[in-house]
Amino acid sequence: MTAAHLRVLVVDDDEEDFLILRDLLADFPTQAFTLEWVPTLADGIRHLRAGLHDVYLVDYLLGPDNGMDLVRLAVAEGSAHRPVIMLTGHGSAEVDREALDAGAADYLVKGNIDGEKLARSLRYAAERARHVGELEESKQRYRLLFDSNPFPSWVYDIQTLRFVTVNAAMVATYGYGREELMDGMTVADIRTPQDRERLVAALESWGNREGYAGTWQHRRKDGSLLWADITTHALQLDGRACRLVIANDVTAKRATGERLLLLQRAVESSVNSIVITDNKAPDQPIIYVNPAFEQMTGYSAAEAVGRNCRFLQFEGTDQRELDIVRAALRDEVDCNVILCNQRKDGAPFWNHLHLSPVRDDAGQVINYVGVQSDLTERHRVEAELAFTSSHDPLTGLPRYQAMEAALGEMLADGAGPVTMLYIDIDRFHAINESMGHLVGDEALHILAERMCQALGDCGKLSRFAGDEFVTVRHGLDRPQALALAEAVRARVAEPIEGDGYRLYLTASVGISRSPEHGDTGLDLLRRAEAAMTRAKRQGRDQVCEFSADQMHELEDRLVLGGRLRRAIGRGELSLHYQPQLDAASRRVTGFEALVR
Template sequence: MSSREQENRYRNLFSNHPDQVYTLDFDGFITSANQATCELLSCDESGIIGHHFTEFMLEEDKPAVFHYFNRAKAGETVRYRTRALSTDGSIQHIEIINLPLTIEDKVIEVYGIAKDISQELIHAEELHLLSRSMEASANGVIIADAKKTDQPLIYVNPAFLAMTGYAKHEVIGRNCRFLQGPETDAGVVDMIRAGLRERKQVSVTILNYRKDGTIFWNDLQISPVRDDTGQVTHFIGITQDITQRIDIEQRLDYQSTHDPLTGLPNRFQFEERLVHDTDLAQQHGRAVVVLYIDLDEFKPINDSLGHEVGDQVLQLVAERIQRVIEVGDTVARFNGDEFLVLLPSLIQIDDAQIVAERILTQISQPYVVGAETLYITASIGVAANERGVDKHIDPQPHMVIRQADMAMYQAKKAGRNTIHWYSSEITEQMSERVILRRELEKAMQKGHLALHYQPIVDARTSRLIGVEALVRWNHPKRGLISPAVFIPLAEQTGQIISIGDWVLREACANISEIQRAAGHELTIAVNISPLQFARSRFIERIESVLETFHLPPKSLELEVTEGVFLEDEALAFEVLESIRNLGVRVSIDDFGTGYSSLSYLRRLPVNKIKIDRSFIREITQNTRDKAILGGIIELAHHLDLQVVAEGVETAEQAQILQQFRCDHLQGFYFARPMPFSELLNYIAAARARDAATSRAKKQENLGHSETSG
């Protein structure tokens, strides 16, 4: 090959080299540069040739580059990195190799080869940042080799090691299955394997095991990593320990379905099981039985001994009920002191009676709580969800609870500590109560309630001394509804408060006119419900009514039953004292049928007692009732209390009461309860009779005087 050909070859290699190639003279001036160099420095060859290399460098880089340049001049080949400053002001990172060019062992020029490594450095920085991020990540990061059969781990970060308790050398080269254990969900494992096999992303929550054997919940995301050809080369997994979150979720889920006090399923969990067990029972032709258990007189335990003692009793009750039931049955705390039992697999429905009786026996055993020994009983309602047994029994699962509840209510009415089975007649009774309650509300709104008044007379003279206001319900279709029907209902529903307030106001509105008609002062007695009595602003209500109608307090008499002392004895005494301080009279109604404690009677701030009609009914035949009646009257008088006998229906009864020096009498023998207009006529007639009697006596006295004269 000729020297010219060889020179051309080298020149082409110089000009077409992809990297920047240039030569420097001994002083550092550029003597040649290829096209790549021109492109790097953003200028043509004329802007480079003859220029010193330092013109294309940053000031702070020059000392280091001079050092390498001098080493090359000394005959050494050097490699280093620096930065190139283009004519347009841009800066590129470059890697330079300087070679000495020698002739006859003498360096005459320095040959330079530069390579733009800006992108390479950026990629390296990104990789470094990524590596640091993975190392510092709070989540575990693992990388598995997808090209190998068992996908062994080739990288794990510190968070993964901390999460699992393993050292790095214990996991590198192993498949991740070493984290699995006996409680790991096989279905979740199959999902992971399918994702790896199909080379697609997988996201699962899996139960894993640490090195020490403890479990942790792992939120795992696996993603495939592909090369430039689309082939999956690796799998990267991001793991997060979510054990605490799962624990919280499980606790919340447990709390949403269980009673926190007893640990029993709650109402919602019971209803879900009821629906499920009912479906199964119907498929197999079996019945589902529900027991509705309500503790008798549990409230006084809370009130007298405190809720802490009450809670311990409820926990003991729950334990005792669970002793009776079989595997597959369900006990739930329904509400307060109410429990439900679900019996889903009885061979015979009658077996529920045996279970219920065992529960009653367990509950009635004494409870030792601290220093207290307590005794309680329960009322149990039983209902069966069985098709074909009773066509009136609703097969819907939730209806069985309602039916058992209605049966329990009947058990309460039957005297408590007993068991009552549901029947269709109970539904009819309860439906009647619902209808009656709704119509009673409508009656209050539309003014269908009215007051009737029953006179009260002086036992010696039969003179009218007062009246009792009695509420009556005149139903537009049913006519007069007995107070014995709707008053107990109103007491249970709370409607008695509105009714009682209306009666008090209506009676006070009529007092003045009644007194004018009578021509003398008399009192109106108004019955007060225990619910009214316990209201916080009851005294204010009385004061307001007296002020509204400008009434002297002694014109009003409030009749309260002995039941007001059962809920809160101290409050009852306090309220009675406040009423007496107002000047309003107070009488104990139905005396002898309720509390009837003589020790309390001597301390009660009341004016009179009203002996219940049950003591009056038999006094003409029953000597024991007669003796009791005489004793009550005598005792009351010793306590400076007046006595009213209600329910007097015969002259013989009235005579006996007069002999016992009873103060006042009330009953059908004198007058029945009557509307206000009839009461005014009754009073007018009584005044006329009194006037006629008075004139006759005067005339008789006058006749005797003339005869004597």
């Protein structure tokens, strides 16, 4: 293998010495050399700075100058990778030591060298210079990488824990000056007091391991805290055992992670069902559901994810609210609706849905979030309250007030007579008093069912109060009304079999008809009640129709009542006492009070 060609500059004030050196190398064919000659130190300096040669052979004495100055200049100007070999006419240990101390690559005595020795010295000097240059370039590259590393980095002494060097990112991140950090500060000084003991224990157990060392909490100069992922490597620096540390500031990432974790926990623990769909995927599939969704619908997350939300729609219903949802999806806006959905087992449930779009940084809708509240129980309670407000909870019959509107419409349309039956259960209070309200309530429930059966599908029966019921029929003539009343009375009269008892109840039924008995609901009610009262006076378990005589009697009573009130107001009444006598003994046994 042919050795590399070396360019050699000889700096010697005696050209004869240059020629001798050239001849010595010419007789050494295994190495190719090119020699050039300059006679003065100034010429040598100029060529050194030009950097066109691999090795410099410099005479110790250059007329008035000293060749050692060229060696010192090469070192001072960073040209150590251009080696200088000192030449002298006489060997001297002092000059040898001076040359090596100044930085010369070698020291040769002119009279003691031959071609092989000279070639070897030149070759070794050039090789050492090349290695030194490569090492220096490597140091420069690593220094550049260290200083320009965007992650805070530092080197510390393993024994003292003091900072040896730090980069610009470390200075910027931690707020300390470079000189401040390297003037006696240790790696413990950027920790919180409570974290320093953990650091010491970790360093003792870490040993010679390298790589990721975990996440640590550090403290900046202003006292604020940061979290850093730490990576460490062992190295030797200027003969000292050190460690290189690279810190990745994850404070913002950790805070974001904590917020996301908090948000996840809030969503997971929410009592409301939360659904997220992917607006960019075909058919907008579900990509997330929380546990409340699973509990509300009966579907697991695995069963729901990947499907469109329409599988929750209750079959067989035409809900206009779904049009609102479709319009909100089309227009990419919020919507707020109440839907009837179905659970996995097919049971319906009422769902209050709030749907909102989620946009990316470019304003494009990428997801929809649906928040669902189960209103089934609330809807049931509201329905019960609405039913209770218009129906009797014991019998399930509508209250009379709920029938008044329908009665008014019947009377207003004039399409035919309207018949009202006023039904009172005879002596029902005795059942409550003797057998208790539970038996009484059960008996009323049975009687209500019987009367509804007697009235048929077209019958309208309502509970008026207590043991009194009212029904209204449209279009019956007088014989039909009487027959219907008799049918109701007969069903009430059937015995009621209970747990250890048997009841025999009867009903008194009064009938009023429009238009002959009145043309308002109030007129018909008053006159049907009057007819029922007459049926009771006639012995109960009777059907009575309101008559003209009853009408006159009612009118007379109303007139008499009005006259009496006026008489009281004018002081026209006087009080008298009339004695009551025992006929046998003629003794007074009492008095009657009479108003005249």
